[in-house]
Amino acid sequence: MRQSNPFKPTAGRMPPLLIGRDAIIDDFEEGLDDGPGAPGRLMRVTGARGVGKTVILTEFGRIAKARKWEVIDETASEGLAQRLLNRLAPDKPSVNLSLKPSVSIAGLGGISLGEASVSSKQMPLTLRAAMGQRLDALERKNAGLLVTIDEAQAADRSDMVAIATAVQHLIREERNIAFVFAGLPSIASKWLNDEVLTFLRRAQAEQLGDIPLQDVRDAFEDTFEDSGIAIEGKALDMAAKATEGYPFMIQLVGYHIWRIAYRRSRNIDSKKPDAITVTEQDTEQGIANALSRLGDAVHGPELDGLSPIDKTYLLAMAQDDGPSSTSTVAERMGKDVAYANIYRTRLIDAQVIKDMGYGKVDFAIPYLRQYLREHAAYIRMNSSGTSL
Structure with a gap:
């Protein structure tokens, strides 16, 4: 029988570590246990791609379900508030809710539903009523409701207003609700400075970053050992160092090294898989894969979300082997430096690059420099209107 790989480098999949x-996990657990109004019940989680935001939301959902809470998890896109409403009241048409909101048919106004929808003006009240009705039932069982929103930077403003308004009122009423929204660092400038969404500023801020390499090394050693394949010595050091503490890279490196070692073990008749030790060659090939x-999974999508001039700034940085001088980049x-600094600030806010002090910047996403060098011609060709 084939053994399952303990590493899960797939967006949204729950990894074993x-x-x-x-x-952050302790803060959330304490929030649920401390009752309405606890800081951990209203949280925003930010970080660059690949640092594990979706994984954290999945873990929060697991923790809440273990306490018999109901969990509604959504990813921001058009119609977010309406989808939440439909999940809260699946057996009741929106028009039958107690507040009797206005309804539009087949796109004649309001938020498009296909057959029917709640008007954007009525949505905050309607969503609040639906959440309140669901909490009435849950609280009778000493349970609560957790709502998580992933990729919050992509939400429509009307949806965020409706959700924030509903949650704000329910928290004031000391209802048993928790709300966590996660996204790229740009959510800070997009939502937190909006006068209508000031409530979200009070959310406990959690910024996910890199993991210390010693913790990565220990995790690799334990996870491989638990699966019956040992990794030690130079192979272990190489694997941990290659991740640069980047959570998604931890899963990728672990997955590919384990896969190569396990496949090799199945081709060796004289050994059983549980007696296999990862070799340096296994590690080198796993890191390359x-x-x-x-x-494909991180660098490409990250660049796709940037402007042509953002990319021009990054390509200028990629010419250096280490931290870049901001004046040289300009x-x-x-x-001029003032113009270039506009994009420096944007890229730092997005956690694509980081300020190294003394007029220096460096890449915040591991291996982005190498990716830019390898794909420079393609990136330039697709960044029309700019040049180096």
């Missing part, structure tokens, strides 16, 4: 995330996948762009 949540190393370095004890503090992980890097290839990292470009010179390479053919711009």
